[in-house]
Amino acid sequence: MNRCDRRLVACALFAIIAVVAAASYDRERLEIAKQILEEVPLIDGHNDLPWNIRKFLRNQVNDFELDTDLTVVEPWSISKYSHTDLPRLREGMVGAQFWSAFVPCGTQNRDAVQLTLEQIDVIKRLVEKYPQQLQFATSVTDILQSHGARPRKIASLIGIEGGHSIANSLAVLRSYYQLGVRYMTLTHTCHTPWADSANEAPAANGLTDFGEKVVREMNRLGMIVDLSHVGENSTRAAIKLSKAPVIFSHSSVYSLCNHNRNVPDDIIKSLKDNGGIIMVNFFPDFVKCAPNATLSDVAEHFHHIKRLVGADYVGIGGDFDGVNRVPRGLEDVSKYPELFAELLRSGQWSVQELKNLAGLNMLRVMRQVEKVRDEMRTNGVEPEEHPDSPSDNGNCTSNAFYTENV
Numbered sequence: 001m002n003r004c005d006r007r008l009v010a011c012a013l014f015a016i017i018a019v020v021a022a023a024s025y026d027r028e029r030l031e032i033a034k035q036i037l038e039e040v041p042l043i044d045g046h047n048d049l050p051w052n053i054r055k056f057l058r059n060q061v062n063d064f065e066l067d068t069d070l071t072v073v074e075p076w077s078i079s080k081y082s083h084t085d086l087p088r089l090r091e092g093m094v095g096a097q098f099w100s101a102f103v104p105c106g107t108q109n110r111d112a113v114q115l116t117l118e119q120i121d122v123i124k125r126l127v128e129k130y131p132q133q134l135q136f137a138t139s140v141t142d143i144l145q146s147h148g149a150r151p152r153k154i155a156s157l158i159g160i161e162g163g164h165s166i167a168n169s170l171a172v173l174r175s176y177y178q179l180g181v182r183y184m185t186l187t188h189t190c191h192t193p194w195a196d197s198a199n200e201a202p203a204a205n206g207l208t209d210f211g212e213k214v215v216r217e218m219n220r221l222g223m224i225v226d227l228s229h230v231g232e233n234s235t236r237a238a239i240k241l242s243k244a245p246v247i248f249s250h251s252s253v254y255s256l257c258n259h260n261r262n263v264p265d266d267i268i269k270s271l272k273d274n275g276g277i278i279m280v281n282f283f284p285d286f287v288k289c290a291p292n293a294t295l296s297d298v299a300e301h302f303h304h305i306k307r308l309v310g311a312d313y314v315g316i317g318g319d320f321d322g323v324n325r326v327p328r329g330l331e332d333v334s335k336y337p338e339l340f341a342e343l344l345r346s347g348q349w350s351v352q353e354l355k356n357l358a359g360l361n362m363l364r365v366m367r368q369v370e371k372v373r374d375e376m377r378t379n380g381v382e383p384e385e386h387p388d389s390p391s392d393n394g395n396c397t398s399n400a401f402y403t404e405n406v
């Protein structure tokens with residue numbers, strides 16, 4: 001063996017050692033990530049599986065097997081919108097999921113309330129169908145109990161996506177709370193008569209009187225105000241008014257991708273005073289303003305928020321089952337540990353900060369929302385009323401029949 005060959009051999013050996021070492025660091029980071037998710041519940045802010053169950057199965061769940069590999073079951077296997085089943089949720093170490101009781105804007109002034117109730121019903125039926133794996137949850141205590149249970153259960157919470165679901169009725173809002181709904185996104189892609197969507201030109205340009213009542217009533221009930229999808233000025237007005245922390249259940253960073261679904265830096269900064277969190281959405285269109293993104297592109301959004309306000313005002317809202325494109329490396333709900341491994345790899349996050357990001361921040365938000373509710377109750381704050389309810393319902397409601405004088 002001449003000198004040159006020897007050097008080549010040494011070089012090759014070194015390269016192999018480097019690759020093996022890198023692989024073992026990767027494995028080590030993944031192990032630390034999994035340990036983090038063993039210790040604290042990973043809470044995801046938004047998953048649209050219930051809507052897909054409506055689209056694909058008309059909510060007939062008796063014969064639906066969420067506890068199987070849906071990547072080989074049609075129509076799930078051929079849908080770009082399907083990223084969720086129980087085996088993958090377990091692999092992804094999801095501790096708590098806010099399932100979205102979403103109904104589209106096309107239901108506004110029509111049958112929004114009925115369809116929303118049907119989505120709440122299908123979420124509850126699904127949870128009851130898998131009592132060994134899922135546990136219905138409405139509180140911090142419930143989430144911690146599910147996470148502490150052996151076998152561990154995935155705490156299942158309900159969020160409503162769009163104020164059109166209440167049909168301009170605080171009574172309907174209160175009834176949703178009684179059914180277990182714990183957040184409401186003030187708008188989806190359409191304005192309500194009382195708050196603006198980011199998707200349309202400003203109309204309320206803030207909150208109307210009724211919109212303020214909605215936020216105050218949500219504070220009193222203990223329902224989290226969610227501002228994903230909401231127009232900027234309505235968002236600012238809601239943050240200013242809310243006595244309790246708010247969330248963005250599935251939104252990313254505007255300064256990294258100028259999409260109206262993302263949150264501008266000044267609003268992210270205002271979360272520090274409010275105590276709320278932005279739960280980062282993985283949709284490539286919001287992450288990169290492009291159809292393609294990678295795990296490390298998603299990580300950039302987390303890094304940005306941390307640089308801006310620290311690690312206490314951030315969470316995760318993957319938007320799985322609600323999007324038809326996913327980043328490379330975050331293809332479905334089994335991949336959350338990879339995200340934590342990636343954040344560890346950056347060297348920018350401590351283990352404690354990652355625990356906060358995973359779930360402790362959201363638990364803090366929920367605890368504070370519960371505290372504000374309890375204080376308002378103690379102080380005897382009465383339910384909001386609205387004889388002057390904004391009625392955008394045209395001739396679709398029977399309101400007109402009941403307004404005669406005695």
Ligand SMILES: *[C@@H]1O[C@H](CO)[C@@H](O)[C@H](O)[C@H]1NC(C)=O
Nearest residue numbers: 201202205206231232233234
């Ligand atoms: C917010 O309100 C201000 C003042 O009315 C207005 O100039 C601005 O265009 C609004 N911003 C958005 C995004 O609607």
Ligand SMILES: *[C@@H]1O[C@H](CO)[C@@H](O)[C@H](O)[C@H]1NC(C)=O
Nearest residue numbers: 290291292293325326327328
């Ligand atoms: C984006 O991803 C799709 C599907 O994974 C692929 O076919 C396409 O070439 C990618 N485009 C770019 C610009 O990377």
Ligand SMILES: *[C@@H]1O[C@H](CO)[C@@H](O)[C@H](O)[C@H]1NC(C)=O
Nearest residue numbers: 391392393394395396397400
């Ligand atoms: C309601 O019905 C009345 C009488 O038919 C009609 O004049 C009016 O334009 C309708 N209002 C709306 C909002 O459709």
